[in-house]
Amino acid sequence: MHPLIRYVLQRAALALLVVWTGITITFVLSRLMPFNAADLFISRLVAQGGTLTGEQIEAMRRQLLELYGLEKSIIEQYLIFLRNYMVTGEMGPSFAYFPTSVKDVIAKALPWSLLLLIMTSVVSWLVGNGIGILAALTKHRRVSNVLETIAVAFQPIPFAVLAISFLVFYALILKLPIPAPGYVTTGSAIEMLIYMLRRAAFPLMVLVLFGWFGGFVSMKAIALKMREEDFIVYSFLQGAPTNSIRYMIFRNSILPQFTGLVLGLSRVFIGSLLVEYIFNYPGIGYILQGAIANADYNLMLGVLFFATVATAVATFILDLVYPLIDPRIRYPGQG
Amino acid sequence: MSLDILTVNNLDGGYEVFIGNRRVFVHAVDDVSLTLHDNEVLGVAGESGCGKSTLAKMVYGGIIPPLVVRSGSISLVTRGGEVLEMNKLDIDTIRRKIWWIEISYIPQNSMNVLNPLKRIKDQFIGVFKYHNIEMDKNEIIKYLKDTLTTLSLPPEVINAYPHQLSGGMRQRVVIALSLLFNPRIVLADEPTTAVDVVTQRVILSLLKEWRENNKSSFILISHDMSVHAYMDNRIAIMYAGNIVELGNTFDVFREPLHPYTKALIESLIRKGDKSIRKGLAGQPPDLINPPPGCRFHPRCPYAINICRAKEPPTTSLDKDRYVRCWLYANPR
Numbered sequence A: 001m002h003p004l005i006r007y008v009l010q011r012a013a014l015a016l017l018v019v020w021t022g023i024t025i026t027f028v029l030s031r032l033m034p035f036n037a038a039d040l041f042i043s044r045l046v047a048q049g050g051t052l053t054g055e056q057i058e059a060m061r062r063q064l065l066e067l068y069g070l071e072k073s074i075i076e077q078y079l080i081f082l083r084n085y086m087v088t089g090e091m092g093p094s095f096a097y098f099p100t101s102v103k104d105v106i107a108k109a110l111p112w113s114l115l116l117l118i119m120t121s122v123v124s125w126l127v128g129n130g131i132g133i134l135a136a137l138t139k140h141r142r143v144s145n146v147l148e149t150i151a152v153a154f155q156p157i158p159f160a161v162l163a164i165s166f167l168v169f170y171a172l173i174l175k176l177p178i179p180a181p182g183y184v185t186t187g188s189a190i191e192m193l194i195y196m197l198r199r200a201a202f203p204l205m206v207l208v209l210f211g212w213f214g215g216f217v218s219m220k221a222i223a224l225k226m227r228e229e230d231f232i233v234y235s236f237l238q239g240a241p242t243n244s245i246r247y248m249i250f251r252n253s254i255l256p257q258f259t260g261l262v263l264g265l266s267r268v269f270i271g272s273l274l275v276e277y278i279f280n281y282p283g284i285g286y287i288l289q290g291a292i293a294n295a296d297y298n299l300m301l302g303v304l305f306f307a308t309v310a311t312a313v314a315t316f317i318l319d320l321v322y323p324l325i326d327p328r329i330r331y332p333g334q335g
Numbered sequence B: 001m002s003l004d005i006l007t008v009n010n011l012d013g014g015y016e017v018f019i020g021n022r023r024v025f026v027h028a029v030d031d032v033s034l035t036l037h038d039n040e041v042l043g044v045a046g047e048s049g050c051g052k053s054t055l056a057k058m059v060y061g062g063i064i065p066p067l068v069v070r071s072g073s074i075s076l077v078t079r080g081g082e083v084l085e086m087n088k089l090d091i092d093t094i095r096r097k098i099w100w101i102e103i104s105y106i107p108q109n110s111m112n113v114l115n116p117l118k119r120i121k122d123q124f125i126g127v128f129k130y131h132n133i134e135m136d137k138n139e140i141i142k143y144l145k146d147t148l149t150t151l152s153l154p155p156e157v158i159n160a161y162p163h164q165l166s167g168g169m170r171q172r173v174v175i176a177l178s179l180l181f182n183p184r185i186v187l188a189d190e191p192t193t194a195v196d197v198v199t200q201r202v203i204l205s206l207l208k209e210w211r212e213n214n215k216s217s218f219i220l221i222s223h224d225m226s227v228h229a230y231m232d233n234r235i236a237i238m239y240a241g242n243i244v245e246l247g248n249t250f251d252v253f254r255e256p257l258h259p260y261t262k263a264l265i266e267s268l269i270r271k272g273d274k275s276i277r278k279g280l281a282g283q284p285p286d287l288i289n290p291p292p293g294c295r296f297h298p299r300c301p302y303a304i305n306i307c308r309a310k311e312p313p314t315t316s317l318d319k320d321r322y323v324r325c326w327l328y329a330n331p332r
């Protein structure tokens, strides 16, 4: 087999392994919970004051157990769970949006989330790295030091905390309006996209506001170190004009940052879920909130599954793309 | 009579560094005066830590902090016959008019100075661009292949990235880069450290041939006296920031005057000599607090009282021969 094909297959297998591990952990966690989906559903019905007799409840419980496959042995449940998630994509019905299937609920929200997530990662990355390199090359040390202080102070704070603090600040202190929820379901694809982008603009701004620190701090550090590298000094001594040297510093510093771009996707994930909810942005975060509020555990599992898949896919893409951009990393079997 | 194409007068400088919070000055080049003739190799010898590389950087004009120049002047006669006071020019003029065109530089760690992300040929093309020199790409490639072949490198090297080459190959690529525009002066700082003795000899003889064909001059820095014996027309011996002796290579090797020069030459292995070489005991001094008087006195077997108290004067013995040592400073 060609080594390149083997490499791709290996990486793909690794990604599958990650997904499988994720599913297994999810499964184990869900079965370790002291209650199951059927009991939960019924207890909610009862709590809502439904007038049901004991037999009716028992019948319903059995039906639900069957629906969720909970009456089978744990091994069988696991195998079915695996098959459903990894092969057929059937993740059962959602409670919160009963009887819509989890698959459909997620499928509807996913494009929204992906749009926001990808735009956030890319824009934050561009902004962070852009001002990072400028800060490293500028003569205005004061400005760049102030930026660095801010970035270093905020960077370790979890994204979720930042997002919530921002909301408190925005809604309770500044008392600014929060956009209304709702989907537009008609219109051409272009109109839809424009609508989505408009809806995404505000959460995007908020996410980028807190998303640039990481890129900035690491870019500035890398570029400052790069300035002193032997080959940069050598180019200077060869008579390279300042702009060529700047470009060289940029080109060599940006490479390691691509990892940040792809991994940023997963870092932003939870934060963006929160921000979606906060701004009524109809993505995964919004439905996850619904899922949590309604104890919709199928839907939660589905969302978790997507988070796992997203991380695995991102890593896989990174593995494949790196040798293209950095000549020091080669595919096996290549010159 | 040969023309002086580079004149260095009273050059003095070093590194301003912090040890903890204390600011100290590493006085690596102490009042050095030198001339470089047209069409010659001037060697600079001395143990490591004597300030040879610092002298090279200062002469080249590549002053990057913490290096500072405290005083001195450098004048250069270009191929066009123009006399330039290098210390009076701004860095941009030096960059455009002098570097690589009049003087090129082979830095000490030359095997590690190539851009890791660029193919060898693109690094050469880059240098043309830095100096706005138009040239046909195919012509460059052809020229490159020839140059690399003269340095006994396979022509395929041009398509390689630096990490695909050995240290010795990279070093030769950097040497080839420095010869690109046929500069009048090449400042070579330990140009053959990454190669074995056999390859070293091959490269040195190629450099020699190139220089003789181009009538360029070299300032060749090396701690290795056998390299100097093979290459130099004249040799300067550097110790702790001072030039302690300078003369024609033949004269210096035949009759070294300064005790330090004697020690350096004695440590060489001569043909047919089976006795164990005695090295010089001790190390060059700390340049933050150099010893008073002659900086060599703590290691000098001939040291007398005055050596510990006063810096020795420069004693000229000949037009092109001088020594800085109290033993030769007779007050006649």
Ligand SMILES: Nc1ncnc2c1ncn2[C@@H]1O[C@H](COP(=O)(O)OP(=O)(O)O)[C@@H](O)[C@H]1O
Residues within 6 Å of the ligand: B015, B017, B026, B028, B046, B047, B048, B049, B050, B051, B052, B053, B054, B055, B066, B287
């Ligand atoms: N960047 C630097 N910062 C501080 N001190 C330095 C630096 N480079 C060299 N030195 C010191 O300057 C002195 C001379 O060094 P160098 O010129 O490299 O000597 P050589 O080339 O003869 O080995 C040494 O004491 C060395 O430690």
Ligand SMILES: [Mg+2]
Residues within 6 Å of the ligand: B048, B049, B052, B053, B054, B108, B189
């Ligand atoms: Mg050196």
